[in-house]
Structure formats: structure tokens, C-alpha cells
Amino acid sequence: MTQNASAPQPLKIAVLGAGTVGTDVIRLLGQHPKDFAHRAGAPLEIIGIGVRDSSKDRGPHVDRSLIRDDLEALVEEADIVVEVMGGQEPARSLILHALENGASVITANKALLATDGPALYEAADRHGVDISFEAAVAGAIPLIRPLRDSLAGDRIERVLGIVNGTTNYILDAMTRTGQSFDDALADAQRLGYAEADPTADVEGQDAAAKASILASLAFHSRVHLDDVFLEGITRISSDDVAAAERLGRVIKLLSVVERVTGEDGSEAISARVYPVMLPNAHPLASVGEAFNAVFVEAEAAGELMFYGQGAGGAPTASAVLGDLVSVARNRVFGGKEPDESFYAKLPTAGLDALSNPFYLALTVVDRPGVLADVAGILSENGISISTIHQEGATDPEGSDASAHIGIVTHTAGEKDMQTALEQLRSRDTVTSVDSLVRVEGE
Amino acid sequence: MTQNASAPQPLKIAVLGAGTVGTDVIRLLGQHPKDFAHRAGAPLEIIGIGVRDSSKDRGPHVDRSLIRDDLEALVEEADIVVEVMGGQEPARSLILHALENGASVITANKALLATDGPALYEAADRHGVDISFEAAVAGAIPLIRPLRDSLAGDRIERVLGIVNGTTNYILDAMTRTGQSFDDALADAQRLGYAEADPTADVEGQDAAAKASILASLAFHSRVHLDDVFLEGITRISSDDVAAAERLGRVIKLLSVVERVTGEDGSEAISARVYPVMLPNAHPLASVGEAFNAVFVEAEAAGELMFYGQGAGGAPTASAVLGDLVSVARNRVFGGKEPDESFYAKLPTAGLDALSNPFYLALTVVDRPGVLADVAGILSENGISISTIHQEGATDPEGSDASAHIGIVTHTAGEKDMQTALEQLRSRDTVTSVDSLVRVEGE
Numbered sequence A, B: 001m002t003q004n005a006s007a008p009q010p011l012k013i014a015v016l017g018a019g020t021v022g023t024d025v026i027r028l029l030g031q032h033p034k035d036f037a038h039r040a041g042a043p044l045e046i047i048g049i050g051v052r053d054s055s056k057d058r059g060p061h062v063d064r065s066l067i068r069d070d071l072e073a074l075v076e077e078a079d080i081v082v083e084v085m086g087g088q089e090p091a092r093s094l095i096l097h098a099l100e101n102g103a104s105v106i107t108a109n110k111a112l113l114a115t116d117g118p119a120l121y122e123a124a125d126r127h128g129v130d131i132s133f134e135a136a137v138a139g140a141i142p143l144i145r146p147l148r149d150s151l152a153g154d155r156i157e158r159v160l161g162i163v164n165g166t167t168n169y170i171l172d173a174m175t176r177t178g179q180s181f182d183d184a185l186a187d188a189q190r191l192g193y194a195e196a197d198p199t200a201d202v203e204g205q206d207a208a209a210k211a212s213i214l215a216s217l218a219f220h221s222r223v224h225l226d227d228v229f230l231e232g233i234t235r236i237s238s239d240d241v242a243a244a245e246r247l248g249r250v251i252k253l254l255s256v257v258e259r260v261t262g263e264d265g266s267e268a269i270s271a272r273v274y275p276v277m278l279p280n281a282h283p284l285a286s287v288g289e290a291f292n293a294v295f296v297e298a299e300a301a302g303e304l305m306f307y308g309q310g311a312g313g314a315p316t317a318s319a320v321l322g323d324l325v326s327v328a329r330n331r332v333f334g335g336k337e338p339d340e341s342f343y344a345k346l347p348t349a350g351l352d353a354l355s356n357p358f359y360l361a362l363t364v365v366d367r368p369g370v371l372a373d374v375a376g377i378l379s380e381n382g383i384s385i386s387t388i389h390q391e392g393a394t395d396p397e398g399s400d401a402s403a404h405i406g407i408v409t410h411t412a413g414e415k416d417m418q419t420a421l422e423q424l425r426s427r428d429t430v431t432s433v434d435s436l437v438r439v440e441g442e
């Protein structure tokens, strides 16, 4: 591009991290430079790429002469910093340093946002610059911007998200093949859908980080990672999956964030991650493999769903670059992204405030009156039964044969269900409480 | 809100039209005024509501004292004009007048944008103001903004949209109940899903208007309504629906806009609306009733889908209000929406440039050799058969019994298929060509 008096100055971009996402950001930025210049209002020039190990080979798309390991100095030279290194530190300090220096920031770092988001958003507000994070939740799916901008004139009531591809892949495989959790996990690891240490995915921490970001955004309030109730999928058995199928349902790990109204009319936010049974006809039920999807219920818009790839280098880079164009435009034309100033400041509510139907699986001693006993305990706690399924004696050799009972309740309080579970566990006719899965989407 | 030195001036909003959409825009704006002030950066004040008949009762949410019929004067007083009256004139002149006066405009008027979009976008550019139109395509679904902003760093290859709720409702009913088109249409009219004069919906004009808007946006080029190939659903029979089911497919009316590369490597845009057979597993296949959904294929992001309500007062108002907040923010904080400056300027390609598999239904004379004859004609035109289904003689009383043949071809050129159809029609063994439906999503 020839430089002349009226041509806008290029914007100086620092990319922190050249791993899975960073390499694709750099590759795509280099591919259609004129398109980017048109869309952003000025050329976007990468002035440096910060990494840990500057000797590593980064493939054909990364200009080696731009690689640096003095990340703080790099940040000081930039108009816009793209943070795709991940982790808490030094990412946090570098982002703050960038904002303080008047640079705008784009980050894909959900783990950092879930703990330090508010401090970062406030720093951006204070310095009058943007911080954007479309890539941090549901990868390629345009979600942050639609929630924040497109629904800015609406009132979001509830968001249900499949936002962790690894667990969706595993549950989908269990559903399709009848595999156990362990076998499905091993396959997912072999195929690259799950990491060697899958804890953050299967225990739900990754989904919880995203729930905290979604909740903050949807309800203009602060929701810290610690405020998110968390239950992973490691206890989901092939029996649970088969029971769901019998009930015309599938099991999905959902991040649920929702506005709850107390008895006194006061509002609070509930944020939680747990496996649920969804009816097959629910739009989220058919989201297969490692895809992500987010279902939104808004007062005026009604039901919306956003679907796409939640991870991967190129998809995540697409989201980063969409942010980059918007943030760049703001620097060229003035204007700023809506800030996250948390004007609603709603408190968070614990699980006890909620009620929903449950699926409950028990192993009991196969003896007359046991079923009546179980039903009695539920009933004493105000829990009524919608359907019940019993499988005959499976251990006829034992002193007492045992039977498996699957119960779907009508809507019941979480607290009441916990009390009922304690009482059930203390009965000598109840051998074990095998599962408790919430039922959604009636 | 108390006025003090530092409080921002309210923005003056003129609403043109107080029908289905306008009434809900006004109602929702009045419901949470503080939320809007927070999000927009200034209070939003309706200064007037333009209508045709100022004596009509508009319900409890519309302040009668704001009703006016001097629309041109109203527009001159406004900072932001919300056009929800519809039609070509006076909507077009009023929008141009607003832009020339330095007001920003929000419109839901797909019919106007499909014919006069470029002139309006250019007027907005020229006067340095915004024109936004999220509500014009797929109602409540955030789509325009994601395509334009979130995917600004990506390259859109193809968009497949179910963007007309009426036709989706009719096709869904035909699929679920086996009804004929006429019966399903009559039901849709009775239930308010189709208008008394359903032409614009069932003949595909409404979907074509949206295709032209989507194509312009996705490919940064001008695509006029006249450049969109158009075929409605009036010829879809219950036999076609049953054939689709046999093939594991459903029939949907799709707006397809796509980047096509010619043999010489030159790029063009194809925009078309027609019924297609989609595999049941395709994400668009399960979009039921009057819901809309748009499926996007982008280079880096991969496959995305956006789903929600495509029409109705409140959903459409939600989209209008999202635009309103963004446009208001730009007036408060500076900045502007990305313009539609058509820098790519790709030409449009006719249907002849395309190829895809087809479903072809014929009634033939039930005589030895006829099938070979049909296959021969297809083959001469370079069309090979994937599956064939024959139903025995249905008219055993005639001089010659007739049979029905359903053929699915492999990918074939549109031009070749048209030539083959002509030849088939001229054979005296072919009683009639009953349907030709494109097959998508292999």
C-alpha cells in the first residue's frame, strides 16, 4: 500500500503467544491484508510476536524477525495487544500494562477473565480503551457481541450453553455407542478431543469459567468463578445415558446462567454447570461431537440459538480477528465498545434457590414395601414422582436380591432433594444412590 | 433522571410507524428507560410517532400526544429515526431526508433495502451517519451484526438461510402431517402464520429480498433483488415431501448466497431462493414451525448457525432496539458502524454457473425400455444417477398404464439439467415432469 498524506497510519499490533490460536491469527491477518485495511479503516501491522521460547520454529506463516521475548517492551509499542498466550501470569500483568499505556486489548483467555475479568474491564474503562474477548467463550461462535450489542435493547432471562467441546464429544459418544465414560474419554484423548490431563474439561471448570463470563455479560453484573456451582460428568454412567434415551432425552453438560426472582421480588443471578437430561426435541439436544451451542431466552426476542465450533486454531482466530477489526475501527474513527461497568450489580444465588425436575437412580433391596418407602421419603420432602422405572432383581444370588429404580420427579427444590437423598441413604433398604441428574427443558 | 451539568443530553428518537413492530418498539423502550440510558450512554427520548391515521387507537403503551402525521417535519427534529412503516414510499424519501439532515436511521424494511439498499447506504456514508437494519433479515436473530462485525476478520464462503417463517411453517406442516400444500397454506392462514394474500411468502419474494441483503453484506458487494434467482414452494407436492422422507431428507425453502469461482479463477456471487432437500442430520433440517435459522460457512470459523424467531412484534422490536443502542452509542461516544462501501464489488452469477445433485420426479408410460430411455437422456447430458425409485402402474385403466419415477442424480450442471428436462418433456413416453428439487448438504 502506498503511503500518502490522506492514507491512515497503520495500527501497530502486538501478538502475545504464537501457539495454536496465535499462529492462525498471524496467518489469517497476513492472508487478506487489503480486506483488513478496508474493514478496519487502516492497515493492521504486526510489530512483534511475543513468545516464551524464541528459538522454536513457528512454521511458514510466522515472520521470524518479529519474534520477541521482551513482552513488556513489546506491549508498550503497540496500539492493540492480542493476548493469546493463556494462563494467569504474565498474561494478567501484560494486559493491565497494555491498558495503562492506552492500548486496546483482545484476549481469548477465559481462565483469566473468570477470575480477574472485573479488574481488567475496569482498567479498560478507566483508560478509555477497549478490551474484547469474543474468543473466550464458544470459540468461533459470535456470542459475546450478539449478547452485548444485538440484545442490548432486550432483557436476557436465561442462557443455556454447551460450551465445552471435550465433554460434549464424550457424552455424544456415550449416547451413540453405549460406551462407558472411561472408554469414551480414552477415545477422545486418542483422537485429540481431550487433553492428557482432562480434569479442567470433565470436572467442568472450563465450562464454569465460561459461565461466569456469560453471566456477567448477560446480566450486567459481576459473577466470579467461585460463584458458579460446579458438577462435572465423571459420574455419568452408561446406565444414565440409557435411562435418558428411554425417557426421550439426552445428557448434556450445560452452563446455565439465569435471572432468579426471590419471594420478596428481589433479583439475583444463578450460575451453574452440571449434566442435565434434555428432551430430544430441544435445539441443544442435537448438538453433536465437539460442537458448541448457546441457547438464549430473552424477554422480547424469545428463544435464540447460536451454534458452531468452540475451539481450534482457525475458528478461535476468526473470533479474535472479528474483535480486532472492531477495536481497530474504534481507534480509527473514535467510539468505543460498550463497557462492562456492571450497573445492574445483581447478587448471585446459591443452588438452594432453585427447583427443577430430577432424575434419580437408586439400587434398593428387592423386598415388598421398598418402593412405597422411597416414595414416602420423597413425598415427605414435598417431591412428587412423575415416572418410575424398575428393573427386576439383578443380584439373585445375594442374601437379598437388589433392584434398580429410575425415578423422574416433578419440579422439586434442590434443598428438598438434598434432604431426601440423605434420608434415602440412611435407609438400610437403599443400597446406593447411583445418580442424580437434573432434568431441563420441559 | 435529574438533569445536571455533566448529564448527557437525551437523544431525540422519531419512530415512523406504530403497527405490529412499532408498537412493541415503543412499549419496550418505555419499560426499562434506565437500562437504555446506561447502555446507550444517554437517555433515549421518543419525540414523535409518525403514522398514517392519527385518530386510530394504539393501545396503552403509545402516548397519544406523540402521534403525528407530519412525518417529514418529525424526521427533521430527530437525532435517530426508527423506520418501521414498511413499503417503498414514503419510507425511502423519509430515510434519505433523515440521513441528509444528519440523523442516523434504523430500519426493518427488507423490501426497500433489497431494491434501494445501496443508495441508502451510500447516503449514510456521505453524511457520516449510521443506517442499521438487523431486523430486516431473520427478525430477532442477531445476524447482520455477527456477519458484519464478528466475522469481519474471516471470509464468508456461503450462507444458507431459512428466512421466511410462513413457508417454513407450511413445509413443516406438510412434513409432519402429509398435508397438501393447499391444505397446509389454508391452516397457516387460519392460524395467522400466513397472510390473506400469501404471494410474497410462498412465491419466495420475501426470502429473495433477504437473500439480496445477506449477499451484499456477506460479500461486500451489491446484489440487487433482480439478481436473485427465485422459485417458490407452490409446486411442492405431498409426493415430493414423501420422497424426501424416503431419502432421509426434508424439504426447506432456502435462501442461498455463495461465492463461486469461475474456471478462470474470477469470483462472483450467486444468490438464489428455492426449495431444497436437506439431509435430516443437517442443522437446518430440524428448524420447525415458523422459526428462522441461518447457516454460515466461513473460511476460518467453519460452520455456524443462528436460530430464532424471524418475525412478530416483540422479536422484531428486540432487533430494532439492539440497533438503536449501538447507533445511539456512536452519537454519544463518537464512532460509526462499519459502512457498506462495497469494496469487493463482485459481479453476480446466474444459475447456469452452478451444479448440484437434483431430485427429479417423472410420470412415464409403463412400458419396457422407458427407464433406459430416461437414463440415456440424462447420461447424454453428463448427468449420472445416484438412486432411482419406481412406483408401479397407478393408472391401470388407461390405454397405457403409467408409472412414477423418482431419481436422485449426482452433482450435475443446472444448464445440463435444463437441457435434459426439455428432451425428457419431448418424449412421448414421458407423460409429465412432476418435480425438480435441488439436493443440498451432502
Ligand SMILES: NC(=O)c1ccc[n+]([C@@H]2O[C@H](COP(=O)([O-])OP(=O)(O)OC[C@H]3O[C@@H](n4cnc5c(N)ncnc54)[C@H](OP(=O)(O)O)[C@@H]3O)[C@@H](O)[C@H]2O)c1
Residues within 6 Å of the ligand: A016, A017, A018, A019, A020, A021, A022, A050, A051, A052, A053, A054, A056, A071, A083, A084, A085, A086, A087, A089, A090, A108, A109, A110, A111, A135, A136, A139, A310, A311, A312, A313, A316
Ligand atoms: N486452542 C483453542 O482451541 C482455544 C479456544 C478458545 C480459547 N483459547 C485460549 O487461547 C489462549 C491460547 O491458547 P492456545 O491453544 O493457542 O495455547 P498454546 O498453543 O499453548 O500457545 C500459547 C503461546 O503463548 C506463549 N506463552 C505462554 N506462556 C508464555 C509466557 N509466560 N511468556 C511468553 N510467551 C508465553 C507460548 O510460547 P511458546 O510457543 O514459546 O511456548 C505459545 O506460543 C488461551 O487463553 C486459551 O484458553 C484457545
Ligand SMILES: NC(=O)c1ccc[n+]([C@@H]2O[C@H](COP(=O)([O-])OP(=O)(O)OC[C@H]3O[C@@H](n4cnc5c(N)ncnc54)[C@H](OP(=O)(O)O)[C@@H]3O)[C@@H](O)[C@H]2O)c1
Residues within 6 Å of the ligand: B016, B017, B018, B019, B020, B021, B022, B050, B051, B052, B053, B054, B056, B071, B083, B084, B085, B086, B087, B089, B090, B108, B109, B110, B111, B135, B136, B139, B310, B311, B312, B313, B316
Ligand atoms: N411484523 C413483523 O413480524 C416484521 C418482521 C420483520 C420486519 N418487519 C418489517 O417492519 C416494518 C413494519 O412492519 P409492521 O408489521 O409493523 O407493519 P404494520 O403493522 O402494517 O404497521 C405499519 C405502520 O406504519 C404506518 N404507515 C404505513 N404507511 C404509512 C404512511 N404512508 N404514512 C404514515 N404512516 C404509515 C402505519 O400507520 P397506520 O397505523 O396509521 O396505518 C402503521 O402504524 C415493515 O418494513 C416490515 O417488513 C416486520
